[in-house]
Amino acid sequence: MKKHDYDKILYRLTTIWARLREGEILSTNELAIEFNVSAKTIQRDFNERLIHLFPIEKIGHKWRVKQGYDIDKTLDYEDEIVLDILNEFGSSMSSLISKRVNNLFKKISNEHTNPIYSRIEIEDLYDKLDLIKALQGAIEQNLQVEFYHKKKYRYIEPIKITTFEGYWYLYGKDVQVDKLKTFYIKDISNLNTTNKKFIVEPNAIKIIDNAINIWFNPQNKPFEVHLKANANIAKYFIRRPLSKTQRVVQFYDDGSLLLSVYVTSELEILSEVKKWIPNLFILNPAKIVKKLRDETIEFQKKQMDLLIDV
Numbered sequence: 001m002k003k004h005d006y007d008k009i010l011y012r013l014t015t016i017w018a019r020l021r022e023g024e025i026l027s028t029n030e031l032a033i034e035f036n037v038s039a040k041t042i043q044r045d046f047n048e049r050l051i052h053l054f055p056i057e058k059i060g061h062k063w064r065v066k067q068g069y070d071i072d073k074t075l076d077y078e079d080e081i082v083l084d085i086l087n088e089f090g091s092s093m094s095s096l097i098s099k100r101v102n103n104l105f106k107k108i109s110n111e112h113t114n115p116i117y118s119r120i121e122i123e124d125l126y127d128k129l130d131l132i133k134a135l136q137g138a139i140e141q142n143l144q145v146e147f148y149h150k151k152k153y154r155y156i157e158p159i160k161i162t163t164f165e166g167y168w169y170l171y172g173k174d175v176q177v178d179k180l181k182t183f184y185i186k187d188i189s190n191l192n193t194t195n196k197k198f199i200v201e202p203n204a205i206k207i208i209d210n211a212i213n214i215w216f217n218p219q220n221k222p223f224e225v226h227l228k229a230n231a232n233i234a235k236y237f238i239r240r241p242l243s244k245t246q247r248v249v250q251f252y253d254d255g256s257l258l259l260s261v262y263v264t265s266e267l268e269i270l271s272e273v274k275k276w277i278p279n280l281f282i283l284n285p286a287k288i289v290k291k292l293r294d295e296t297i298e299f300q301k302k303q304m305d306l307l308i309d310v
Contacts, residue, residue, distance in 0.1 A: 012037075013045060020056060025064045052136075122166050123186075131191050135161055135170060138193045142200065144175065147191040149183045157198040159205070161185070164214035171208050173201075180204055180218035207264070212243045215267040222262040225269050225288065230279040231255030242272060258283075266291060 012035050019026060028046070032039040046063055050056060055066045125132060138145045139158045146155045157173040159180075168185040207218045226249070229237050234257040237246070245262040252258070263269045266288050273280050273292065282289050 009045075013049060016045065017050060017054060020054070020063065020065050023065070025059070025062050027062050029061065051140075122163060123168060125168055125185065128185055128188075131185070131188060132161065134191055134193055142197050144194045144196045144198055145191060146194060148189050150187050154183070156183070157200070159200055160208060162208060164211075167214070169214065173198075173204065180207065182214060210243050210245050210262065212261070212263060212268050212272055215265055215271055216263070217265040217268070220264040222264050223285070225261055225263055225285065226283040227259040227261065227273070228281045228283055229257045229259060229276070233276060233279045270295070 016026065016031065028039055028042045031042045035042070046056070046058070050063075056063055057066045135145065135158055137143075139160065142157075144155065144157050146153070148154065155175045156170070157175060158170055159173065160171045162169055162171050162182075169182045170185060170188065171180070171182050173179065174181050204218070207216070210216075210222070222245070231252075231254055234255055237257060237259060238248070242259075242261050243263075245260075247260050248257055249260050250258040261269070269282070269288065270292060273282055277296075282292055
C-alpha cells in the first residue's frame with residue numbers, strides 16, 4: 001500500500017475516534033459518504049482496527065463509545081492508531097519481513113524505548129495469531145466454537161483468553177459435558193466459529209477471576225486454606241495477594257502473617273506454596289498439610305540419593 005493511502009487511513013481513523021470520544025454516534029453509511037470510500041471500507045475500519053484499540057460498540061448500523069466508559073480526552077491516541085496501521089503494513093508483506101515487524105513491535109512495547117521495563121515472560125503466539133483473532137471475535141460476540149484440542153473434537157462456549165505464568169489458554173464451557181475447562185492455545189487446531197449464541201454464566205467469570213494458577217478446578221466448590229508467611233516474605237503477600245480471595249487474618253509481633261485464601265484444588269495451593277519453601281506454611285486443611293509433608297519427604301529422599309551418587 002502506498003504512503004498517501006496510509007495518510008488517508010490515519011486521518012480517517014483519528015477523525016472517527018475523535019468524534020466518538022466526544023460522544024457522537026456515527027453512521028457507517030454517512031462516514032462512507034463523508035470520506036468518499038465504500039461502506040465496506042468503513043466497516044473494516046471499525047471491525048479490524050478501531051474495535052481492537054478502543055472501547056466502542058455497534059448499535060444497528062451505527063457506532064458509539066461503550067456506555068459506562070470514562071474516556072480521558074487529554075490523551076493522544078493517534079500513536080496507537082499509527083502503530084496499528086504500521087503493524088498491518090508489515091504483516092501484509094513477506095513472512096520474513098512480517099515476523100521481523102512483529103518482533104520490532106514487541107521491542108517498542110517492552111525494551112529501552114519504554115520507560116517501564118517488564119520481566120514477565122509470555123510465550124510467543126506468532127503462529128497462532130489468526131486463531132487468537134478468531135477466538136477474540138467469538139468471545140466478543142458470544143458465539144460457540146468448535147475445534148480439535150490434542151486431536152480430540154471439542155464444542156465450546158469461549159469465555160476468556162487468559163495467561164497463567166506466561167502460557168496462553170482458552171477458558172470456556174465444554175458444551176458436550178457441560179463443564180468449565182481450560183485449553184492450551186497451542187494445542188488447538190481446526191477452529192470454526194458457529195452462528196450459535198450463548199450467555200456467559202456470571203459465576204464462570206468469578207471462578208477464573210479468583211484462580212491462583214492454571215491448576216484451579218472450576219468444577220469444585222472453593223474451600224479455605226490458612227497459610228503462615230514468615231516475616232522475611234510477608235511483605236510480598238501484602239504487595240501482591242495470591243488471589244482476590246486472600247485476606248490477612250492476623251499480623252504477628254515477629255512480622256509474620258496468618259493468611260486466608262480460597263482455592264478449588266489441592267494442586268492449586270500446593271504448587272504455590274512450594275515456590276516459597278521454607279518460608280510459607282500450610283496450617284489447614286490437615287489433608288493438604290499431610291500431602292505436602294509426604295511430598296517434601298519424598299523430594300528430600302530423592303535429592304539426597306542424587307547427592308550420594310555425585
